[in-house]
Amino acid sequence: MATLSRSLVDVAEQVSAGRPAPDLSALADRLSGSAILKIAAEVRALQAAGQPVLNLTVGDFSPKEFPIPAALAQACVRAFETGQTNYPPSDGVPELRAAIARLYERELGLRYPLESIIVQSGGRPGIYAAYLTLVDPGEAVLYPLPSWNNNYYCQLVGARAIEVPTDAANGFMPTAEALAPHIGAARLVVINTPVNPTGTVMPAEQLRAICDLILEENHRRARRGARGLYLLFDQIYWMLTFGAARHVTPVEVAPEMAAWTIMVDGISKSFAATGLRVGWTIAPPDVAQPIRDIIAHAGAWAPKPVQVATAELLDDAEAVHEYHQQMKTEAQRRLDALYQGFQAMRAAGLPVDCLAPQGAIYLSARLDLLGRSFDGRSFTSNDDIRRFVLEQAGFAVVPFDAFGFQGEPGWVRLSVGAVSLADIESGLQRLHRALERVR
Numbered sequence: 096m097a098t099l100s101r102s103l104v105d106v107a108e109q110v111s112a113g114r115p116a117p118d119l120s121a122l123a124d125r126l127s128g129s130a131i132l133k134i135a136a137e138v139r140a141l142q143a144a145g146q147p148v149l150n151l152t153v154g155d156f157s158p159k160e161f162p163i164p165a166a167l168a169q170a171c172v173r174a175f176e177t178g179q180t181n182y183p184p185s186d187g188v189p190e191l192r193a194a195i196a197r198l199y200e201r202e203l204g205l206r207y208p209l210e211s212i213i214v215q216s217g218g219r220p221g222i223y224a225a226y227l228t229l230v231d232p233g234e235a236v237l238y239p240l241p242s243w244n245n246n247y248y249c250q251l252v253g254a255r256a257i258e259v260p261t262d263a264a265n266g267f268m269p270t271a272e273a274l275a276p277h278i279g280a281a282r283l284v285v286i287n288t289p290v291n292p293t294g295t296v297m298p299a300e301q302l303r304a305i306c307d308l309i310l311e312e313n314h315r316r317a318r319r320g321a322r323g324l325y326l327l328f329d330q331i332y333w334m335l336t337f338g339a340a341r342h343v344t345p346v347e348v349a350p351e352m353a354a355w356t357i358m359v360d361g362i363s364k365s366f367a368a369t370g371l372r373v374g375w376t377i378a379p380p381d382v383a384q385p386i387r388d389i390i391a392h393a394g395a396w397a398p399k400p401v402q403v404a405t406a407e408l409l410d411d412a413e414a415v416h417e418y419h420q421q422m423k424t425e426a427q428r429r430l431d432a433l434y435q436g437f438q439a440m441r442a443a444g445l446p447v448d449c450l451a452p453q454g455a456i457y458l459s460a461r462l463d464l465l466g467r468s469f470d471g472r473s474f475t476s477n478d479d480i481r482r483f484v485l486e487q488a489g490f491a492v493v494p495f496d497a498f499g500f501q502g503e504p505g506w507v508r509l510s511v512g513a514v515s516l517a518d519i520e521s522g523l524q525r526l527h528r529a530l531e532r533v534r
């Protein structure tokens with residue numbers, strides 16, 4: 096290629112010289128950046144400065160601690176080698192959509208037609224497309240707190256958020272009673288289980304009660320010809336449950352919910368494959384159609400080689416089962432180590448608490464330091480507490496504030512996807528020593 100001689104334009108200089116601060120869209124003005132990513136940047140800075148940090152902040156996996164299934168990696172390589180590198184169909188390659196249908200039939204007892212299943216690049220575009228499909232600006236979206244990112248999706252579509260706080264005593268689960276006063280105003284209810292950030296799992300009877308509430312409301316709306324009420328059910332962690340916790344879907348507990356339920360799912364968490372970007376949305380066919388169009392226009396489809404590989408993996412029930420035996424054991428060991436560490440500190444009289452892990456890769460822990468002090472400075476906010484454990488113990492957590500929760504202070508999310516058991520042990524020791532110095 097012939098090299099043209101060009102003069103260099105310094106873009107930053109040109110922009111700042113060219114005009115005052117930009118006048119952007121109302122959407123750009125109301126949108127806020129991710130609170131969790133800001134905390135993660137602070138943690139990276141400390142690590143870069145050489146301080147030992149137990150990084151429990153990111154909802155991600157270290158491939159060293161949690162590799163993807165070998166069968167998936169091998170199938171990806173084969174898909175590249177066989178030239179699966181052009182555009183996929185915009186709603187996903189047929190073999191993956193069919194494999195998802197078979198997975199749901201086999202594992203969840205749900206039979207969906209293929210036109211209900213749309214593949215996209217991870218779970219997020221499915222959530223966004225579902226919001227865009229169902230919610231007009233000014234309409235209300237009802238969801239419990241703490242919650243992952245529903246505030247941002249409301250900002251994106253201009254929806255009014257109705258946020259219902261939960262509490263530790265109820266495993267941070269929303270109850271039908273708590274949602275009931277708001278149900279009449281809502282266009283969309285959003286439920287996520289197993290829950291990010293709490294690591295708890297919604298019991299079947301509680302989900303059943305919420306579904307009954309939605310169905311009763313829809314019967315009332317049908318009588319007066321009003322717009323229906325939908326449920327966006329985010330089950331991206333459904334394959335990761337521990338012990339007696341069992342994941343159930345709205346359609347399983349109340350089959351009539353099939354007409355009103357949109358499910359979001361993907362391989363990001365269940366197969367530690369956050370960087371591979373394969374997710375899917377499952378909706379009644381008439382709701383799936385506009386979701387399909389939005390994903391197509393946004394170009395938010397999943398990489399074709401990974402789609403082809405994921406189809407092979409999902410159809411290999413044995414490989415899926417074996418992988419989960421190993422992966423869940425590793426996740427649970429880490430969660431149990433944190434749980435036991437917190438219980439031991441509590442038994443030693445330190446002001447902490449935690450909930451038993453049930454699912455996902457998270458543990459709810461409480462650092463009950465508000466009103467106490469360290470080195471003569473008192474803790475006045477959850478962020479003071481977060482900074483204290485980060486700076487004094489290299490123990491990096493995300494307060495529930497980052498998930499919109501303003502209830503009982505001191506609750507934080509501990510995420511175990513990127514840490515080893517040895518890291519956890521030394522982090523707990525540092526935390527124990529730091530807490531002993533709190534007055």
Ligand SMILES: Cc1ncc(COP(=O)(O)O)c(C=O)c1O
Pocket residue numbers: 154216217218219220243287290291329331361363369373374
């Ligand atoms: C509750 C929940 N839903 C959906 C997602 C989206 O996952 P992804 O877009 O990475 O597939 C996440 C990711 O953190 C999540 O925690």
